[in-house]
Amino acid sequence: MPKPTPSLTLALLQARESAMAFFRPLLNEHGLTEQQWRVIRTLKQSPEATLESYELAELACILRPSLTGVLVRLERDGYVQRWKPECDQRRLCVTLTEQGHSLFEAMSIGMMRQYQKIQYQLGADNFKELMALLRRLQQLEP
Numbered sequence: 001m002p003k004p005t006p007s008l009t010l011a012l013l014q015a016r017e018s019a020m021a022f023f024r025p026l027l028n029e030h031g032l033t034e035q036q037w038r039v040i041r042t043l044k045q046s047p048e049a050t051l052e053s054y055e056l057a058e059l060a061c062i063l064r065p066s067l068t069g070v071l072v073r074l075e076r077d078g079y080v081q082r083w084k085p086e087c088d089q090r091r092l093c094v095t096l097t098e099q100g101h102s103l104f105e106a107m108s109i110g111m112m113r114q115y116q117k118i119q120y121q122l123g124a125d126n127f128k129e130l131m132a133l134l135r136r137l138q139q140l141e142p
Contacts, residue, residue, distance in 0.1 A: 020034065023111065023114055026110045026114065030107060035066065036079075038060040039067070039071070039074060039080070040074070040096065040103065041104065042056060042059045043056070043095065044100075052093055052094075053068075053091075053092040053093075053094055056094055079097060079099055080097060
């Protein structure tokens, strides 16, 4: 019987869990879920100050139906603002509020500290190579 090959998808999930262990305490400290943080970070790092909901879902790797609930909670907590442009009521635009920008800034130092811990434990060259390999994997055609 042939030996099973290692599972790439399982290894990626396990690696994600290992990486998230560095960040979850900070997210919990600020009362955020991983998805909420991805939305805040994506909006903050977007060249445009505003994203349409479908763009945000794609960039933050959140399914569109799930994004609706995430945005409702973030808006309730004052971190994002959602609106429909008058010229096209089918579109839904999202932007960070001042409170959302402040939260990002407040969390940035702690998040950067955690990235530095990962980089230190993995080694700077290995970290750089890992990120390059992950970018190449993202670009593969199925």
